[in-house]
Amino acid sequence: MNDILIQNTTAFFEKSFGSVPQKVVLSPGRINIIGEHIDYNDGYVLPAAIDKIICFAFEKNDSKKSKIIAIDLNEEFEIDLTQEVKLSKVVWTNYIRGVIKQLQDNGFSFEGFNCVFSSNIPVGSGLSSSAALECGMIYGIKELFNLDIQKLDISLLGQKAEHWVGINCGIMDQFSSVHGLENKVIKLDCNTLEYEYHNADFKDYSLILMDSNVKHSLFTSEYNTRRIECEEGLAIIKAEFPEIKSFRDCSEEQVLNLKNKMSEKVFSRVHFVVKEINRVVKACEALDQGNIEVLGQLLFETHYGLSQEYEVSCEELDMLVNTAKDDDAIIGSRLMGGGFGGCTINLIKKGHENDIKSKFSNLYLDTFGIELKFYDVKISNGTTLL
16 A cells, blocks of 8 residues: 555656655654553653555755645645744644744754655544654655754654644654654653663454544643643642652552542543553563453553543543453454544454454444544554655
């Protein structure tokens, strides 16, 4: 599938600009096996790049302006690199404007370029298409103009670009899009940015995403609210236990002891975060030991926390996970991504995939009148030059 995407993107570039692209960049989406909503809470996460990508084609155009075409949207824009970068009402362009602004603000010098891009990452499904867009754009400009930008800095610049757009994201999405390796998950310390790879051999199980095809509008406002609630909870913990620097230093027992000093909502958020950080550690142990059944159980536990304590699930996602829990062919399932829609990630016994897809598709349509989509994913390499 990616071969066709690459061919179509380069052909579109040649048709649009009358030349062969000088650089072609592939930038992947990502999944997160476990460790949700803790990248901005100094926790550990366990993401991986996947074989769903954005393909970019670039060339220098020997001017001070850049022209960027989004093939899938049939839209384009031009930006004058000598002018101050400002937000636009055309939202998708802001991620690219943000990248250009961050590069310029950090002293990187580059000139005009032409770029087209196309994607097979489903937008709005929690697979971080925005991080793939930011990091792929930075990588392409870096390669085109021989800029000295390390992998970590690509991740950090991408994150800053997204902050500029108005999404106060953690580092996980950009980091995993850049640092991914085939058949490896990344245990990332979001505090120090230290990381280690663990083998992602799911043995007798397939990794399948179920796309709820809903995206509730609460996401941005509630996302930022959760950050504030967690910061409030951590401040209460630090006041009582000065030795605690971040949530990872905190035990569940300490949180329980402070329940009466927090509002009900703040307690629920903090309790989830501390338990989720611990689940990531257990998930790495399960992968190292090849105990995929334990990993599956951890996924179910994470979903319960996301739904009942962190309150970022929705009726559609809860239905999918509850149905999965009652099916012997599925050993683990949870919502993945920010929540309020998007995908569930599922570990399904090999040989049962088609039956599961048929069963869930019919049930979901009957319940909500919405088509359920499925994505078979494989763990793949990070942002790279073709």
